Amino acid sequence: MSLATTKRGGAEIAPPDPWDPLVRITHWVIAGAVLWNGLISKPGGTVHVWIGWIALVVLALRILWGFVGPREARFASFLPDPRRAVAHVLSLLRGRVREHPSHNPAGAIMVYALWLSLALVIATGLQMTEWKNPVTITEEKAAVAAGDWSVLVNNATEGDAHSEDMSLSRLIKEVHELAANLMLVLAVVHVAGVAVESMALKRNLVRPMIRGRS
Amino acid sequence: MGWPVTLPAKGRSFPIALASFIVLQAVAALFFVADVTADLWTTALGAHSVLEALVTSVLLIGIVLSVAQLRWTLREMEMQGRALEVASGDFVRFIERQFDSWSLTDAERDVGFLALKGCDIREIAELRGRAAGTIRAQLASIYSKANVAGHPQFVSYFVEELLSRAAERSQDQTEDQPKAAAS
Ligand code: HEM
Ligand code: HEM
Numbered sequence: 232m233s234l235a236t237t238k239r240g241g242a243e244i245a246p247p248d249p250w251d252p253l254v255r256i257t258h259w260v261i262a263g264a265v266l267w268n269g270l271i272s273k274p275g276g277t278v279h280v281w282i283g284w285i286a287l288v289v290l291a292l293r294i295l296w297g298f299v300g301p302r303e304a305r306f307a308s309f310l311p312d313p314r315r316a317v318a319h320v321l322s323l324l325r326g327r328v329r330e331h332p333s334h335n336p337a338g339a340i341m342v343y344a345l346w347l348s349l350a351l352v353i354a355t356g357l358q359m360t361e362w363k364n365p366v367t368i369t370e371e372k373a374a375v376a377a378g379d380w381s382v383l384v385n386n387a388t389e390g391d392a393h394s395e396d397m398s399l400s401r402l403i404k405e406v407h408e409l410a411a412n413l414m415l416v417l418a419v420v421h422v423a424g425v426a427v428e429s430m431a432l433k434r435n436l437v438r439p440m441i442r443g444r445s
Numbered sequence: 446m447g448w449p450v451t452l453p454a455k456g457r458s459f460p461i462a463l464a465s466f467i468v469l470q471a472v473a474a475l476f477f478v479a480d481v482t483a484d485l486w487t488t489a490l491g492a493h494s495v496l497e498a499l500v501t502s503v504l505l506i507g508i509v510l511s512v513a514q515l516r517w518t519l520r521e522m523e524m525q526g527r528a529l530e531v532a533s534g535d536f537v538r539f540i541e542r543q544f545d546s547w548s549l550t551d552a553e554r555d556v557g558f559l560a561l562k563g564c565d566i567r568e569i570a571e572l573r574g575r576a577a578g579t580i581r582a583q584l585a586s587i588y589s590k591a592n593v594a595g596h597p598q599f600v601s602y603f604v605e606e607l608l609s610r611a612a613e614r615s616q617d618q619t620e621d622q623p624k625a626a627a628s
Contacts, residue, residue, distance in 0.1 A: 284476070
């Protein structure tokens with residue numbers, strides 16, 4: 232009797248509902264960090280660096296989880312496969328979609344693109360701040376505010392190197408900005424993709440990412 | 446549609462708390478380790494560094510243990526969910542056998558299931574695209590074949606069975622526990 236044996240949503244294979252808590256928390260922390268740093272915080276400010284470091288930890292945790300987490304959260308469940316991603320988009324255009332046990336192939340490519348650009352933004356950001364941790368930066372700013380300018384002098388002599396270094400650091404700054412903006416554009420496409428996929432599957436995909444079925 | 450298998454809300458908030466705790470732990474660990482590393486750059490090794498190395502390793506071990514705990518809890522919950530699914534599958538089979546023994550027609554079976562799920566006549570009519578009168582007639586036929594007076598008695602027929610199964614299960618579990626503790 233099909234009425235009684237199909238699961239909710241009418242599909243036996245479907246992404247987890249809800250997603251496991253670590254995936255949900257890391258997702259929203261990363262989304263929040265990216266939006267805050269990309270749109271709100273003062274570029275290069277102390278808050279910007281604190282948030283960037285938090286994003287770094289959370290990304291590292293998610294990557295760890297991608298190896299040891301539950302099946303649907305593992306990278307092995309959504310390996311990047313451009314051919315299947317294209318096939319998925321084509322079938323979406325033709326209005327024929329099917330469920331996948333983890334991220335769909337197109338979504339998976341997007342997920343990796345977002346993670347990679349985040350890693351790039353973080354790496355270039357760290358390079359710009361000479362890998363100083365936010366605690367040190369906060370302390371230095373406090374020292375400067377209190378009238379102790381020696382830290383600035385120190386930095387100036389270090390940074391006063393050759394013009395080659397200068398152009399490299401300008402390049403790094405460009406990459407940081409470019410990758411950050413790329414990530415914001417990708418995020419918009421990502422959210423649009425979630426909306427389209429939700430409509431095609433006639434199922435709200437966002438809810439499992441927030442709290443799942445109640 | 447079907448019989449939704451959900452875990453009690455109490456059981457589901459624990460992993461969320463644990464995962465939040467892991468994230469906080471990891472953030473704290475990174476900032477601590479970064480600060481310690483920066484200190485090591487500027488000051489010489491000493492008793493202080495030994496202490497800091499100790500705290501660092503405790504933090505890292507804590508994260509690993511919490512991740513393992515979360516993994517274990519999630520697996521446990523998945524297994525419980527599956528057991529519940531099996532149990533509810535059993536229950537569905539029990540309902541189907543009853544429907545068989547009452548020789549319900551296919552249409553009556555579907556209506557019977559919807560009635561058991563708590564849909565009223567209007568909802569069933571809408572879901573099946575039939576007139577409310579048709580559904581009312583089908584329900585009357587179901588109740589007479591099942592020899593019950595009406596909807597409440599029809600539902601309680603199955604709820605009683607479900608409750609007696611639940612009682613059996615919880616007995617099984619209390620019997621299992623000493624064994625699990627001993628092993
Ligand atoms: C969560 C990810 C991040 C995003 C979305 C982000 C975004 C941005 C954006 C849009 C700018 C403006 C670029 C410009 O005006 O030139 C910027 C500047 C900057 N970011 Fe980030 N950032 C992130 C992480 C980080 C991290 C982790 C660090 C350092 C540890 C960092 C350090 C800086 C610095 C120093 C600047 C100032 C560049 C300058 O104008 O001199 N950022 N960031
Ligand atoms: C800058 C913002 C965002 C970034 C960087 C981002 C990034 C990501 C990443 C990396 C994943 C994969 C999750 C994992 O496996 O751990 C993901 C999944 C997901 N995101 Fe986002 N996200 C952002 C914003 C949003 C927003 C605003 C929404 C909701 C409207 C959303 C909805 C989802 C959903 C529903 C999934 C799961 C997709 C599926 O079912 O396969 N995301 N996102």
